[in-house]
Amino acid sequence: MSFRHLPSRALIASVLATVMVSFALRGQDLREADAQAMSQEAYEALQRGNAALAVREYRQLLEAHPEMVAARANLATALVSLGRFDEAIAQYQMALKEEPDNSSLRFNLALACFRKGDYLQAAQRFGTIHNGEPNNVRIATLLANCELHLRQVAQAIALLKPLEKSHPNNLDLEWILGMALIRAAHPREGLERVQKVADRGYKAEAYELAAVVYMGLTDFDKARSDAEAAIRIDPHASNAYLTLAMLDGYSGDENGAAEEYEKALKANPQNLQARTQLGIIFYNQRKLDDARQQFNEALALNPRSLLTLYELARVERAQEHLGTAVKDLESCVHEDPQWLPPHIELAALYYILKRPQEGAKEKAIVQRLMAEKQQHGPEPSVTGSLPPSP
Numbered sequence: 283m284s285f286r287h288l289p290s291r292a293l294i295a296s297v298l299a300t301v302m303v304s305f306a307l308r309g310q311d312l313r314e315a316d317a318q319a320m321s322q323e324a325y326e327a328l329q330r331g332n333a334a335l336a337v338r339e340y341r342q343l344l345e346a347h348p349e350m351v352a353a354r355a356n357l358a359t360a361l362v363s364l365g366r367f368d369e370a371i372a373q374y375q376m377a378l379k380e381e382p383d384n385s386s387l388r389f390n391l392a393l394a395c396f397r398k399g400d401y402l403q404a405a406q407r408f409g410t411i412h413n414g415e416p417n418n419v420r421i422a423t424l425l426a427n428c429e430l431h432l433r434q435v436a437q438a439i440a441l442l443k444p445l446e447k448s449h450p451n452n453l454d455l456e457w458i459l460g461m462a463l464i465r466a467a468h469p470r471e472g473l474e475r476v477q478k479v480a481d482r483g484y485k486a487e488a489y490e491l492a493a494v495v496y497m498g499l500t501d502f503d504k505a506r507s508d509a510e511a512a513i514r515i516d517p518h519a520s521n522a523y524l525t526l527a528m529l530d531g532y533s534g535d536e537n538g539a540a541e542e543y544e545k546a547l548k549a550n551p552q553n554l555q556a557r558t559q560l561g562i563i564f565y566n567q568r569k570l571d572d573a574r575q576q577f578n579e580a581l582a583l584n585p586r587s588l589l590t591l592y593e594l595a596r597v598e599r600a601q602e603h604l605g606t607a608v609k610d611l612e613s614c615v616h617e618d619p620q621w622l623p624p625h626i627e628l629a630a631l632y633y634i635l636k637r638p639q640e641g642a643k644e645k646a647i648v649q650r651l652m653a654e655k656q657q658h659g660p661e662p663s664v665t666g667s668l669p670p671s672p
Contacts, residue, residue, distance in 0.1 A: 317347050324353070328360050336360040351380050355387060358394065367398035385411075389421075396424065401431040412441075419449050426458050430465070438462040453483045461491070469495050480508065486516035493525045502529055520550035527559065536563055554583050558590045565597055573597050588614050592624050604631060622651045 324339035340357035344350060354377040361370035374391040381387060392407035405428035412421050422445055426438040442459040449455055460475030473495045480488035489512035496505035506529055512522035527542030540563045546556035561576030577594040580587060592614050598607035608631050614624035625648045632641035 317343065317350070321350070321353055325356060328356060328363075333360040333363040337364070349380070351377050351384070351387075354380075355390065358390065362394050362397060367394055370394045371398070393424070396428065401428045404428050405432060417445070419445050419452055419455060423452070423455050423458055426462065430458060430462055435462050435466045439466060451482075453479045457483075457485075457488065464491075464495060469499060473499075477508075480511070484515060486512040486519045486522070489515065490519055490521045490525070493522060497525060497528065502532070505529060518549040520546045520553045520556065523549060524553065524556050524559075527556070531559075531563075536566065539563060552583055554580055554587060554590075557583070558587065558593065561590070561597075562593055565593065565600075568600075570597050570601055574601075586617075588617055588621070592627075595624070595627065599627070599631065604635060607631060608635070620651065622648065622655065625651065 320339060320343045324336050324343060327333075327339060328336035337357060337360045340353050340360065343353050344357065347353065354373050358370040358373035358377070361367070361373065371391060371394050374387055374394060378384065378387050378391065388407065388411060392404050392411065395401075395404035395407060398404075405425060408421055408425040408428060412418070412425050415421055422441050426441040429435070429438040429441065438458065439462045442455055442462070445452075446455060446459060456475040457479045460472045460479065463469075463472030463475065465472075473492060476488050476492045476495070479485055480492055489508045493505045493508035493512065496502070496508060505525060509522040509525040509529075512519040516522075523542045523546035527539045527546065530536075530538035530542055540560060543556045543560035543563070546553050547560065550556075557576050557580040561573045561580065564570075564573035564576060574594065574597050577590050577597065580590040581594065584590070591610050595607040595610035595614070598604070598610065608628065611624045611628040611631065614621065615628060618624075625644055629641050629644035629648055632638070632644055
């Protein structure tokens with residue numbers, strides 16, 4: 283046998299190396315193809331609204347490819363849609379470590395904080411973005427919304443007023459600015475903007491708020507008109523029924539008011555004001571057991587509602603549960619020492635229960651509070667309560 287034409291060891295090594303590189307490249311191509319397929323499947327699951335499946339697939343993908351920032355951002359989006367805000371925020375923060383200048387990531391992180399209800403953190407993050415983009419109306423509106431939640435009403439107004447003229451048709455801006463002006467005791471200025479949002483945006487929530495403000499301004503016809511408009515858009519607009527009930531009450535139609543309060547509670551059983559006011563009507567009609575039930579259910583919603591506790595004490599007195607009534611009234615005056623009606627009821631009960639020293643003490647408090655009230659003049663009437671911050 284001749285060995286002259288056998289390949290050299292160097293040639294064999296070269297060929298083997300080439301083959302190994304070829305296989306390695308093919309393996310890399312396969313891994314990239316697998317990653318793209320997994321990413322596509324996860325994205326499609328997210329688009330279909332199957333966020334739970336998307337989370338599982340994105341997590342699996344990131345175990346193999348932790349460097350994929352887009353996959354991590356989409357994982358965070360899926361987590362937000364599931365209400366798992368802390369996990370989403372952590373994913374956005376990890377993505378930002380890889381791409382600290384990614385404006386979309388910074389925006390979505392701030393939005394996740396907002397959705398979580400961490401308005402302070404959201405305000406700080408939106409504020410940073412706003413500093414770099416002062417004319418970005420979307421960022422300014424979201425930042426103002428955060429300020430409104432944080433009760434920084436003046437800051438919210440200062441953010442949006444300069445942008446309003448150049449964005450007259452931006453209803454999100456008008457809505458936040460309108461609410462801010464109302465809360466800043468400029469009801470007519472705020473109402474103009476809220477009514478604009480209601481009419482142009484056909485928003486039940488805006489009609490509800492406008493109705494409350496009109497009622498506070500004693501423009502009862504417009505209040506009723508906007509409340510009815512809210513109900514036409516959304517038959518479950520509980521606060522609109524509440525407004526109609528209060529309007530019926532002002533006109534002396536107690537039965538009509540009771541019907542509207544019941545509609546409000548059917549639309550939203552957790553409407554504390556409707557439940558308390560319905561209990562007051564039952565008390566006035568001497569339906570004491572019904573009144574007690576409404577007040578107990580209201581206190582289950584908010585144990586710190588002093589008005590409800592006071593009204594429950596009146597029912598307890600009427601049903602001759604005097605000791606319980608005293609305890610509830612004592613809680614009221616402890617929480618709000620300047621509130622006159624509980625002191626009047628408490629003074630009377632102390633005398634009925636043969637506790638003259640405590641009765642005399644309460645009587646003196648009543649006389650002092652009445653003198654202060656006469657000195658300062660009557661308090662402005664409250665015809666409705668504004669809804670909570672957005």
